[in-house]
Structure formats: structure tokens, C-alpha cells
Amino acid sequence: MRLSSRSAAWPAIHVSALVLALAVSSAPAAGQVVPPGVSLRTVATGLANPWAVAFLPGGEFLVTERSGTLRVVDAGGKVSAAVAGVPRVASGGQGGLLDVVTDARFETNRRIFFCFSEPAGAGASGSSTALARATLSADARSLQDVQVIFSQRPKVESSLHFGCRIVQAADGNLWLTLGERYHRKDDAQKLDNHHGKIVRITPDGAPLADNPHAKQAGALPEIWSYGHRNPQGATLGPDGKLWMHEHGPQGGDEINVPQPGRNYGWPVITYGENYGGGKMGEGTAKAGMEQPLHYWVPSIAPSGMAFVTSDRYGSAWQGSLLVGSLKFGTLHRLELNAGKVVxxxxxxxxxxxxxxxxxxxxxxxxxxxxxxxxxxxxxLQPGN
Known part of the structure; x- marks a missing residue:
């Protein structure tokens, strides 16, 4: 049994749609529902449990596979051999090679950032989420100057809830989402560890001096916000703020716009329940703990997140927030007004x-x- 959000089906939302293909051709495939005028096209196949995609100049893609392999997909869909230089990952359960992003100045520095489940060193056990920086070689066949710039503390025995989404802010600094490792859920309410946190660091891995707990005794200076469960979606909003979502238990998947120093409640408050049923925590609200911007009951098991800022899909989609669902294979388009889902x-x-x-x-x-x-x-390709 998987221990992330996996509950009964979300009630059907009726939308005007066409039945279209999961192929570069436009031949219909029964059961696939997309908006009118938009087709779903296959760029590449044969990827083994891919987790994240980043974009390279010239129309190429950088894709992580959870087993620990990094690949390049060219504009024609050809998948490369494994890129050399990826460090050893603790692959298993939900762990492995996870998110990847290119630096804002990639075209001049060829720098990438990636996060993964990092095994403990020799003679030790456990794992944690780590963030690494590297340079992609000119031929895109290897990683050079690989350096782990942040490691979640402490390492624990768990193959669950790594979180691991990376967002680079306009100033070049980084946010990294960190899961609470499931069995250590109570750690999410404590500031002496990185479990169930979002951290904010420089591209060299140092905590920012203006982080909310940077001068607080007993608190780790990297922490930006806390009380999170398993955040597997994050993006920079058009407003320049960090937006993220996290898995609830049976229900209670959340979207949040995490503010510095705020407590987002897990595991004290949640709209979900224990696996198998029964109350989780103290309820859905408590003083000093933030309410989600939006939540799902039952769970959709969210992963991946992006704002539509281009005009490729028409004005109705501009400003929409898109969230993927692992459980249902659906894409959820959220329309926002004044920071609220309408x-x-x-x-x-x-x-x-x-x-x-x-x-x-x-x-x-x-x-x-x-x-x-x-x-x-x-x-998602505009046009039939």
C-alpha cells in the first residue's frame, strides 16, 4: 500500500472537451478528455519512471528518472544514453533522482540544480533529501563540478516523503521543498530539523541572512516555512512568490503560498484523515496555523505544478494554475481571482x-x- 494520497475518486467535473490522441498523430483514443482545440501529443517515450523535466537551449529537454538516471531528449524525441556524473541515490520506494532545474543564466554558465534521496555515508544508515549543483558539459553527456550544496538533517530510515521540488527566485536564490519522511511527521512542527520544511538558500547552499529563523536559537537557519507533509509541486508565481502543493493523507492535499516563518499545520491540522479512516490531528484549524489556499477531499495525489503565462492556449487559460494528479492521471486547471481559486x-x-x-x-x-x-x-498542443 502506498502511503501518499490515494483515496476514492474525485467527483466528476463536467467540461466541454474533445476526444484526442496520446500521439503525434491526431487519431482519437477513447477516454482522453482535453479542452476543445487542444491535442495531447507525445514528444518522447521509453522513460523509466521520469520525475522532472527541465528545458535546454535548442529545444532539448533534461529528464530525471527515479532510478538515478539523467537523460537528454532531443527536439525530435530521441532519448540519450545516461548522462554521466550523477551521484549515488537511495533509489527505492519514493526515493531516487527527483527534481531538476536549469539556472536562470544557464546559457552562459550551463549550471543545473537537482535534488535526490541521498544515502548516508559509509558505516551509517538512512537517507535524506539533498540538493546538488553541477555544470552540464557542452555535449550534454556528463555532469562536471558536482557539489551537494544542501542535505536535509537528520537522515532517517524511510523510503517515503522526500518532497524535493526546486524553485529559483528572481534574485537567483533557491527554495527546496522537503517531506517529513512519513514516520517523522511530528518533526514538521519542530525547528531543529529539516523534516516537513521549505528551505531557502543561496546557489552556494548558504542560508539567507533574512530567513525568518536565521537568528533564532535552536532553529535551523535555512528554514523558510514549516508544518508541511510531502510537497511534490512548486513553482514561481507571476507575482514572484513561491507557490506549492503537498500531499495530504486520505484527503487534505493542499495548495499554499508559503510565507516566511509561517506554520502550515501538519500533522496538527489537516482536512485529511488517517489511512483506513479516523481522525488525524486536532481538526482542520488552530490558532497560529495557516489555512490552505485550496484543498482536495478526496485526495488527487498532486505532483507537478505550473502557471500558464503564455498566450498559446488563449486568454481564458492565461494566469491559470495547472496541477497534475498521480492518482487519476488528470490535469487540474485552477482559475484564480485576487489570489483565490474561483x-x-x-x-x-x-x-x-x-x-x-x-x-x-x-x-x-x-x-x-x-x-x-x-x-x-x-x-499540450493547441489546434485539433
């Missing part, structure tokens, strides 16, 4: 793929990854 549209219902990542590319198109042994890189 409408939710469920897309791609019945496509049979676990959506792991959602990104807007530099070309303005939306790209998706499906998490399976034969995972796919897909593009």
Missing part, C-alpha cells in the same frame, strides 16, 4: 497516466511527464 476544471480524465511533472516551456507550451516504467514526455 473555478477548477479537470482535464485529461481517463488517459491512464500518472502525471508526475507539469511545466511551461520557454516556447510557451505545457509539458507533462507520466510516471510509469514506460513513461512519456507529452505536450
Amino acid at each position: 473555478r477548477e476544471q479537470k482535464l485529461l480524465e481517463g488517459n491512464g497516466g500518472r502525471i508526475r511533472d507539469v511545466r511551461q516551456g520557454p516556447d510557451g507550451f505545457i509539458y507533462l511527464l507520466t510516471d510509469s516504467r514506460d513513461g512519456k514526455l507529452l505536450r
Whole structure:
């Protein structure tokens, strides 16, 4: 039994849709629901449990596979051999090679950041989420100058809830989302560890001097916000703020816009319940703990997150927030007004793929990854 959000089906949301293909051709495939005028196209296949996609100049893609492999997909969909230089990962359960992003100045420095489940050193046990920096070689065949710039503390025996989404702010600094490792859920309320936290660091891995707990005795200076469960979606909003979502237990998946020093409640408050049923925590609200911007009951098992800022899909989609669902293989489009969710549209219902990542590319198109042994890189393509 998987110990992340996996509960009964979300009630159907009726949307006007066409039945379209999961292929570069436009032949229909029964059960695939997308908006009118938009087709779902396959860019690449044969990816083994892909977890994240980043974009390279010239139309290439950088894709992580959870087993620990980094690959390059060219503009024609050809998947490369493994990129050399990836450090050893604790692959198993939900762990492995996870998120990857390119630096804002990649075209001049070829720098990337990636996070992974890092095994303990010789003679020790356990694992934690780590963030590494590296330079992608000019031929994109190897990583050079690999350096782990942050390691979650402490390492624990668990293959669950690593979190591991990276967002680079406009100032070049980084946010990293960190899961509470499931069995250590109570750690999410304590500031002497990194479990169930979002951290904010420089590209060299140092905590920022203006972080909310930087001068607080007994608190780790990297912490930005706390009380999180298993955050597997994060993105920079058009407002310049960090937006993220996290898995609840049976229900209570949340979207938050985490503010510095704020407590987001896990495991004290939640809209979910214990696995198998029964109350979790103290209820849904408590003084000093933040309410989610939006939540799902039952769970959709969210992963991946992106804002639509391009005009590729028309004005109705601009400003929408897209969230993928692992459980249902659906893409959720959230319309926002004054920072509030005012409408939710469920897309791609019945496509049979676990959506792991959602990104807007530099070309303005939306790209998706499906998490399976034969995972796919897909593009939402305007036009029938």
C-alpha cells in the first residue's frame, strides 16, 4: 500500500472537451478528455519512471528518472544514453533522482540544480533529501563540478516523503521543498530539523541572512516555512512568490503560498484523515496555523505544478494554475481571482497516466511527464 494520497475518486467535473490522441498523430483514443482545440501529443517515450523535466537551449529537454538516471531528449524525441556524473541515490520506494532545474543564466554558465534521496555515508544508515549543483558539459553527456550544496538533517530510515521540488527566485536564490519522511511527521512542527520544511538558500547552499529563523536559537537557519507533509509541486508565481502543493493523507492535499516563518499545520491540522479512516490531528484549524489556499477531499495525489503565462492556449487559460494528479492521471486547471481559486476544471480524465511533472516551456507550451516504467514526455498542443 502506498502511503501518499490515494483515496476514492474525485467527483466528476463536467467540461466541454474533445476526444484526442496520446500521439503525434491526431487519431482519437477513447477516454482522453482535453479542452476543445487542444491535442495531447507525445514528444518522447521509453522513460523509466521520469520525475522532472527541465528545458535546454535548442529545444532539448533534461529528464530525471527515479532510478538515478539523467537523460537528454532531443527536439525530435530521441532519448540519450545516461548522462554521466550523477551521484549515488537511495533509489527505492519514493526515493531516487527527483527534481531538476536549469539556472536562470544557464546559457552562459550551463549550471543545473537537482535534488535526490541521498544515502548516508559509509558505516551509517538512512537517507535524506539533498540538493546538488553541477555544470552540464557542452555535449550534454556528463555532469562536471558536482557539489551537494544542501542535505536535509537528520537522515532517517524511510523510503517515503522526500518532497524535493526546486524553485529559483528572481534574485537567483533557491527554495527546496522537503517531506517529513512519513514516520517523522511530528518533526514538521519542530525547528531543529529539516523534516516537513521549505528551505531557502543561496546557489552556494548558504542560508539567507533574512530567513525568518536565521537568528533564532535552536532553529535551523535555512528554514523558510514549516508544518508541511510531502510537497511534490512548486513553482514561481507571476507575482514572484513561491507557490506549492503537498500531499495530504486520505484527503487534505493542499495548495499554499508559503510565507516566511509561517506554520502550515501538519500533522496538527489537516482536512485529511488517517489511512483506513479516523481522525488525524486536532481538526482542520488552530490558532497560529495557516489555512490552505485550496484543498482536495478526496485526495488527487498532486505532483507537478505550473502557471500558464503564455498566450498559446488563449486568454481564458492565461494566469491559470495547472496541477497534475498521480492518482487519476488528470490535469487540474485552477482559475484564480485576487489570489483565490474561483473555478477548477479537470482535464485529461481517463488517459491512464500518472502525471508526475507539469511545466511551461520557454516556447510557451505545457509539458507533462507520466510516471510509469514506460513513461512519456507529452505536450499540450493547441489546434485539433
